Amino acid sequence: MLTRAQQWLIVGGLLVVLLGLVYGIVYNLRVEHQTLPRLREQHRGIFLAAAQKESVQVQEALAVAQMANYQYVRAIDVHTHLIKMASVSILLGLIFSLVKWDEKLRIALAVLFVSTAVVFPLGVFAQIFSTSVLLQTVAAGAALLAIGSLGFIIWGLARGLRKEEPNSPTNPG
Amino acid sequence: MASATRPAALLSERLDSTRILLFGGILLIVLGMVLGEIYAIFVSHIASVEIRERLFTVVSAVGTGDTTTIHAQFDVIEQLLEKRGRIVNTHSHSIAFGFLALVLTVLQPMLGLAEQRKRLFAWLIIAGAFLQSLCVFVSPYVGLWGNWASDVGAALVLVGVLGTLIGLFARWRSPGSLNSVVAPLLQSRSSRILLVGGGLLILLGMLMGVYYAWVFVTQHEPQQWTLLDVALAQALAGEEEGARSTIASYRHIQSKIAIQTAAHSHAIEFGMLAILLGIVQNFVLLDDRWKLRWIWAFLAGSFLLPVFVFTASIVGLVSAGFADLSGFVALVALCAMAVGIIRYTGARDYSGKRSRG
Numbered sequence: 114m115l116t117r118a119q120q121w122l123i124v125g126g127l128l129v130v131l132l133g134l135v136y137g138i139v140y141n142l143r144v145e146h147q148t149l150p151r152l153r154e155q156h157r158g159i160f161l162a163a164a165q166k167e168s169v170q171v172q173e174a175l176a177v178a179q180m181a182n183y184q185y186v187r188a189i190d191v192h193t194h195l196i197k198m199a200s201v202s203i204l205l206g207l208i209f210s211l212v213k214w215d216e217k218l219r220i221a222l223a224v225l226f227v228s229t230a231v232v233f234p235l236g237v238f239a240q241i242f243s244t245s246v247l248l249q250t251v252a253a254g255a256a257l258l259a260i261g262s263l264g265f266i267i268w269g270l271a272r273g274l275r276k277e278e279p280n281s282p283t284n285p286g
Numbered sequence: 287m288a289s290a291t292r293p294a295a296l297l298s299e300r301l302d303s304t305r306i307l308l309f310g311g312i313l314l315i316v317l318g319m320v321l322g323e324i325y326a327i328f329v330s331h332i333a334s335v336e337i338r339e340r341l342f343t344v345v346s347a348v349g350t351g352d353t354t355t356i357h358a359q360f361d362v363i364e365q366l367l368e369k370r371g372r373i374v375n376t377h378s379h380s381i382a383f384g385f386l387a388l389v390l391t392v393l394q395p396m397l398g399l400a401e402q403r404k405r406l407f408a409w410l411i412i413a414g415a416f417l418q419s420l421c422v423f424v425s426p427y428v429g430l431w432g433n434w435a436s437d438v439g440a441a442l443v444l445v446g447v448l449g450t451l452i453g454l455f456a457r458w459r460s461p462g463s464l465n466s467v468v469a470p471l472l473q474s475r476s477s478r479i480l481l482v483g484g485g486l487l488i489l490l491g492m493l494m495g496v497y498y499a500w501v502f503v504t505q506h507e508p509q510q511w512t513l514l515d516v517a518l519a520q521a522l523a524g525e526e527e528g529a530r531s532t533i534a535s536y537r538h539i540q541s542k543i544a545i546q547t548a549a550h551s552h553a554i555e556f557g558m559l560a561i562l563l564g565i566v567q568n569f570v571l572l573d574d575r576w577k578l579r580w581i582w583a584f585l586a587g588s589f590l591l592p593v594f595v596f597t598a599s600i601v602g603l604v605s606a607g608f609a610d611l612s613g614f615v616a617l618v619a620l621c622a623m624a625v626g627i628i629r630y631t632g633a634r635d636y637s638g639k640r641s642r643g
Contacts, residue, residue, distance in 0.1 A: 115464055127451045134444040138437050157360045163518040164348045164356055179511045196382055203389045204561050210465040260492045267485035274478045
């Protein structure tokens with residue numbers, strides 16, 4: 114019913130969508146409701162501490178707000194990228210029959226793309242808990258691999274479309 | 287199953303799961319895009335200017351130790367930020383759910399489920415998407431239950447997607463092929479242009495994303511906190527002009543972050559939309575010349591919007607205005623194709639009734 118490459122892209126994409134939805138629901142329930150009010154309070158607190166000439170508190174408030182913002186940005190990033198990359202994966206799966214490479218390369222590209230759809234957001238998620246350069250490298254590497262695999266897929270798509278004869282059935286009757 | 291000349295497997299005459307997801311998805315995307323246009327033209331720039339002006343007042347108040355003014359200004363700033371965040375949240379979720387619905391539309395013939403079950407899952411996805419987006423939008427007016435209701439909406443979508451996955455596995459080893467349904471839909475010239483254009487847009491968006499992630503982590507993210515620290519020090523030292531100038535730079539960095547993130551995501555979203563439109567070109571009942579004109583208009587708007595959004599962080603509001611115009615052109619082209627799809631389904635329903643006599 115689906116080719117091997119399509120199975121990876123479509124089923125893999127659906128599973129990643131589910132992961133993104135679960136993450137979004139859990140995050141919204143457990144974190145988001147508390148996070149945004151806390152972030153706003155922290156920003157306000159920085160200026161209030163400065164107005165009260167409490168320089169030590171200002172520096173502490175800046176550091177706390179900076180870390181909270183760092184974590185918040187990445188937490189949202191994980192959810193967005195899981196869903197978006199998964200949606201692209203499913204979409205590519207639908208049109209993959211037109212990608213003209215040999216079957217081994219097609220499967221490899223499909224596996225690579227759907228894997229990066231998980232590894233990249235996981236790398237960003239891990240950065241919430243650690244500022245390690247290694248984690249940044251993992252996320253950046255996964256992003257570059259996603260771009261590379263997508264580039265090859267589009268190239269294969271262009272090759273496939275050049276070989277087909279276009280016709281345009283518009284009569285629905 | 288579809289023949290090579292009739293894409294009948296994808297759109298039947300009844301309100302089946304395919305039509306529910308197709309029209310629900312299009313509606314979600316159009317509503318999300320309209321909200322995005324309203325936000326970009328009437329909310330974003332205005333709120334941004336107001337926040338910057340109020341921060342100027344805040345740094346003056348820091349210098350004089352006036353905590354009452356700081357509280358009053360932050361009450362307004364937080365309201366503006368909350369409103370912007372909520373609108374962007376609704377805009378992006380509505381469109382993301384719309385894409386998901388349209389992608390799942392094509393999978394419907396592949397599901398090994400009874401039509402009733404498929405319709406149920408389709409309704410869960412569309413209803414959940416609308417519930418989630420609407421409740422996020424109204425949550426400040428209705429209290430915390432609005433947030434809980436938006437989570438219920440997301441849970442409904444989750445159940446619908448899970449049902450789709452189960453349906454795929456239920457027919458895993460059956461004969462028949464997705465490609466026999468989809469391949470005939472991708473033969474026209476307009477489809478090909480959209481597929482390649484869409485793929486290139488997604489690639490462009492991802493390249494912009496990698497580039498900007500590097501800029502964000504190495505420059506913009508640390509810079510904004512440094513600028514805030516400097517502005518506070520200047521305010522406390524009585525250097526009000528210097529503090530205001532630094533706050534202006536701080537807001538400029540924050541605008542750049544928002545703008546360049548938007549350029550990245552919009553390029554990818556328009557690319558996805560282009561590919562989806564490529565799949566449904568056979569259902570767009572318009573003259574071939576007009577189909578080509580609308581798709582070129584759509585692609586032009588789709589490529590120019592992220593470019594103008596990106597340059598808005600350098601050039602300013604003029605570029606932002608052209609970005610809004612590009613988005614509007616893409617939206618009009620999308621609506622034209624939606625009209626073509628409605629004409630197609632109407633013609634099919636009419637010819638179906640006539641053949642039944």
